[in-house]
Amino acid sequence: MKFKSLLVAALAFPVMVSCQSSNKKVGKVILKSDTDSLSYALGVNISSSFKNANFKEINFKAVARAIQDVYSDDSAQVKMTNEEAMNVIRTYFDRQQKKLAEENRIASEKFLEENKTKEGVIVDSSGLQYKIIEEGTGPMPTAEDVVKVHYKGTLIDGTQFDSSYDRGEPAQFKLNQVIKGWTIGLQKMKVGSKFILYIPSDLAYGETVRPGGPIGPNQALIFEVELLDIVKDTSNNK
Known part of the structure; x- marks a missing residue:
């Protein structure tokens, strides 16, 4: 640890x-x-x-x-002993994590509450918010499908934490093996569509995040997503 x-x-x-x-x-x-x-x-x-x-x-x-x-x-x-020192450090990290999680929760809820009133933003019953930038004409994926996408992920303050565009190649994954916000949001897209997904923390990573990573606990996330294709799944998982 x-x-x-x-x-x-x-x-x-x-x-x-x-x-x-x-x-x-x-x-x-x-x-x-x-x-x-x-x-x-x-x-x-x-x-x-x-x-x-x-x-x-x-x-x-x-x-x-x-x-x-x-x-x-x-x-x-x-x-203090090593064990006592470990307890002090553990307590410190736990306290800081809880404080950060609460700050992020408040900021994320405020952002989503304001965002849902903006022109073009649609609110799903799950709490997911999305905006259609471009409507495609192809088929729509199911949760069991493998999709090929280009995307950019940012925090609510605009900080970018991931981008397939920057890597120079689209991402490919099974839709039921990613965060819930993606699973729900991409099933609303036709191939060729481009959406912006505004994902509440409980449909993203919640409080369970990688320590020291770019995404903090309880942070809402924003993804700009292009659905490029539905790919045949050649694995044995289907």
């Missing part, structure tokens, strides 16, 4: 950092020896892990003290 790897990284390496407070930068470091370079490199590695984990506040003095205490080989100096 991510917090476990962070804990191991933080406690495993002898990076000697000193600073007067959590928000005061240390002076310029001069790397005079291999040991200095190694120590600095390990600090870069650990700090990158902290940054990628999106820690909002870190007391670097406490980090340095913990590293020194562990390396002192004096167990009395260490203020």
Whole structure:
């Protein structure tokens, strides 16, 4: 798990950092020896892990003290066991995740409430919203069909997180093996159509998202989708 790897990284390496407070930068470091370079490199590695984990506040003095205490080989100096440290980190991540999920839920609901009143937006009974950009003339897929599509996915603030256009080739998948918003939305499209799908979180990924990924918990998603073709399924799943 991510917090476990962070804990191991933080406690495993002898990076000697000193600073007067959590928000005061240390002076310029001069790397005079291999040991200095190694120590600095390990600090870069650990700090990158902290940054990628999106820690909002870190007391670097406490980090340095913990590293020194562990390396002192004096167990009395260490203020918590590895298990206790794991629990602290786990609690932090759980709290941050719940806070982010609630913020995203409120923002997504507000967006969808406003979006449904816009011209051309259709609201399905499932809660899915969609807008027809271009109506095709081909057949419509069922949930069991394999479809070929071009698409672009964005968050409600316009941040793009995925695009088959950027990859230079369309995507192909069985319609009942993707998020519910896609399964519902693409069954409303004829081949040759282009829709914009506004997908509520409960029809997308909900609270279960990849840690550190571009999509947060409880985020509504927007997809611009072109249905290019319905492809014969050659697998044994049908």
